[in-house]
Amino acid sequence: MSGTPDHTLALALDLLRRGQFAHARSILEDCRPSPRVEILLAHAHAGCNRVQEAARLLCRQAVANPGARHPAHDMLGLLLPHDRVEEAEAVLRAVRQRARQDIRTHDMLGELLLQRGRTAEAQEVLAEGLALSPAQLSTGNLMAVCLMEQGEFAAAHDLLSYIVQHHPDSAMTQANLAHLLGAWNRLDAALAAHSRALALRPDDARLRMNHALALLKSGRMDDGWAEYEWRRKMPGRQRLPEQRMLPVLPPDADLRGRSILITREGGLGDMLMMLRFVPVLVGMGARVSIQAPDTLHGLIRRMGGIRRVFSERISLPPHDWHCPFLSLPHVLRNTPGHAGASVPYLHASAELVRQWAPFLPMGTDLRVGLVWGGASRPDIPAAHAMDRRRSIPLRKFAPLAGMAGISLVSLQKGTYARQMHDMPAGMRLYDPMESVRDMDDTAALIAGLDVVVSVDTSVAHLAGAMGCPVILLDRFDNCWRWLSGRTDSPWYPTLRIIRQIHSGKWDDVIHRLCSMLSKRDFPAARRDDARNRR
Structure with a gap:
């Protein structure tokens, strides 16, 4: 009797990828048993919440292939895109219960819990795996990430050092060690670990990109921007022809009559930061x-000298060269304008400032804009984990409620704005954000404030680019953009940084914020546009 036709298995797999798990199961249950059929059927059972059936089949195939990747890995790739997290976790727990001596089961469950931000649970699962094999490469690296997420940098460092002793040729471990040391602000040691990782895998674009970020955080800007160009070799990064990429320009570059397309890249904060370089290209005669x-x-159009601003929905206009936002510092490195335009290089619309003025508190109090959370992005585990570290619960700002002479204005959007439903006792927070449509409206609100207090979000970049006083409340393992060991910023002269002394601890940050506000201890505004405040 012949096996199941390939087209039947292809159909079942397509149904699984589209999230049609019950339909796939009905097809696979009629197929002749085989390892391939069993694995696909296990995935279908998992998507239908048939936990034990899925676990039984997955474990049977895992036993048959002990040196291969566990088949439950593919299950995760099918369930998680359809937000079937609970089903995936239930199956992984059942698989682990059936095969606790298989260290792969601890790795999979621990990694899933880690991605969901449940670090204490992940640590418990991974510890059981390490008890089976203390120098296990994957388990040790996952545990180190888990420890770092909880601010246990020394313990994570000791564990990775131990793993390196047993796996000296593991570029992954050296890269994780470099990342840990960078987050711990031990940048010389981080760069040394990056060098060891790159000696093992010199053409790994992701390792080169992470090395670039360490260089930038340490203040080695020219080296960092040059190394950061490796990011364009990563899958999906380079979408336009390489031969038309804007080259590094000479000091006497003449761009008159040449058209340059700057393409979207990074988050809003990245683009707001990089817009300082656009006037340099315009000044060289480029049609940008x-x-x-x-x-x-709206903000970009007001910069002046820009030929066209458009979204990704519009086809690309004709151009001589293209350049992604985050390559601008590199291509301009040799020109007189390598530092970009002076602050302020972004300006609020005078008309919008007048329209938004009634939404702000009146009187002579210090008007303080407040942003306490970023974009959570739960679909991107690394970004979601970073957001948990950078965002501050609104309740932590309770000491501001008791400060005289201060009016608080919310500049918060997104899910964190819901925390205003349970504000600290005595706090009054003006909230105009429900009517805000875009960053142009936000800029108009900022123009009517005395200072913006923000965690590491695009609003901090916007206020800094406008020359508004900004107090950045920064996490311990801070982003490269804010360098290391500094309370000021070379990007924004009116920005001051209050950084965590201990990872995850915000009380001291809030205490220092209150002191700074009460003393009015922040830079004066650098504006050349009318504030139209009162």
């Missing part, structure tokens, strides 16, 4: 078009 999210269009 910019691809950017709609929310930035």
